[in-house]
Amino acid sequence: MADRTTDTQPPEGLKANAIGFVDALVIGLNATSPAYSLAAAIGPVVALVGVYAPGVMVASFVPMLLIASAFYYLNKVDQDCGTTFSWVTRAMGPWFGWLGGWAITMTGVLVIGSLADVAVTFALLAFGLDSWAANEFVRQLLTVLLILVMTAVCVIGTEVSARVQNVLILAQVACLLAFAVVALYRVYADTGTLDSVDPSLSWLDPFGAGGAGLTAGLLLGVFIYWGWESAVNLTEEVEDSATAPGKAAVWSTVILLVTYVAVAYAVVAYAGPAFLAENAEEEEFIFALLAEEAMGSWDWVVLLAVSTSGVASTQTTIIPASRTALSMARRQALPTHFAHIHPRFRTPDVSTWWVAGIAIAWYLVVRQISENALFDSLTALSLLIAFYYALTGIACAIYYRRHLTESLHHFVFIGLGPLVGAGLLVWLLVESIGDMSDPANSYSDVSWFGLGPPLVIGIGITLTGVVLMVVWRLMAPVFWAERPEVADPDLVHGDKEH
DSSP: OOOTTTTTSOSSOOOTTOBOHHHHHHHHHHHTOHHHHHHHHHHHHHHHHGGGHHHHHHHHHHHHHHHHHHHHHHHHHOOOTTTHHHHHHHHHOHHHHHHHHHHHHHHHHHHHHHHHHHHHHHHHHHTTOHHHHHOHHHHHHHHHHHHHHHHHHHHHOHHHHHHHHHHHHHHHHHHHHHHHHHHHHHHHTTOOSSOOOOOOGGGGOTTTTOHHHHHHHHHHHHHHHTTTTHHHHTGGGBSSTTTHHHHHHHHHHHHHHHHHHHHHHHHHHHHHHHHHHHTGGGGGGHHHHHHHHHHGGGTHHHHHHHHHHHHHHHHHHHHHHHHHHHHHHHTTSSOGGGGOOOTTTOSOHHHHHHHHHHHHHHHHHHHHHOHHHHHHHHHTHHHHHHHHHHHHHHHHHHHTTTTTTSOHHIIIIIIIHHHHHHHHHHHHHHHHHHHHTSGGGSSSOOOBTTBOHHHHHHHHHHHHHHHHHHHHHHHOTTGGGOOOOOOOHHHHTTSSOO
């Protein structure tokens, strides 16, 4: 298979073999921000399905695992840091590929500011600086500074990023486990301060609360599992790039499943469904409430877990957006200056700083509107996430179409599985659009053009992408001359290196 990036790729590429499998796995895990994701989702999920929250998290895992399989097999034949952009372009053509790349980049822009804001807020609360946390100017200033620091870490080098991530994931997991152990101990010792309930295996049944609750819960599940593919965006910088990044993505989804189900059990058992449902609107601050109830003066442990989760994810969320922009620029799908590689650190410095700059601007503008507007922009994330994940699943089956009948393994794991995962995500995408069209379902509870703000934001970002794509097509048509391909048989069967 010809390498079509040779003519446009800068002479200095990304630093090969900079990190190993474990580092990639840790980055994939941190990109999902486990503690923050759980804190943001556990209250609303319990409000929807009660004690069956662990089961909904199991059900949410299924499409993620199927799409992770697509990432693994596509990375095996095309180790490009642009992941979905590159793969969809090769399988389905430049128009779909460009939109997939745009969706990935914009998810980072939408969420980075929120993650940094959560990291700052919970750090201030952990250290008893509640008045600072309540001061909008201080919070926003510290949030911007944190984004700048994490961006600098990303630019300085992938090895430094990996070392920072290793420390953050250890702190985060240790804090979460400490909370889970203490909460479950107090449940069984009957020393809890809330209406605790004994855990039951029946909680793993996602259908226990009925179909409507499951549908809404799965929409939240898309958010809490999202981010694991950051490991694959580092494919050009990971040892054994053909298989290690894909394995890291798959394993990160499995580890997330275990973590989410374990902590969900602890939270639901200790607090009881009534308390969680009553406080569902508190979003991530539900953990702050539970930490004080369950751990008393040690509540800072859980607050610190959410803070480190936000710090880690602020950094790792920059990676997919910046690497995707780099990949697009190398193929002339974006201006070539986005493909610049720092001569010393060998990281995509220009695209990284651009992503951070746009993310900061988005955060500050939306924050001036209202805190609820920021939450609405995060709700719009599910549209973009479901879109590019579904695209990836479909692209996998199309790209491998001549090999799907070679074995049952290929048919199930490369064809059927990714297509089922994509189908589930398309269904969730349609459900999301229907839900977001009602202004009453938004955090702001206001109407924009007769629709909910999250849907307007999602449509606005999509239309902006389409306009930019058409303009760039007219200005630089080289990329659009590319035609869809099929997977190289030699790469599929491991007869040669990509």
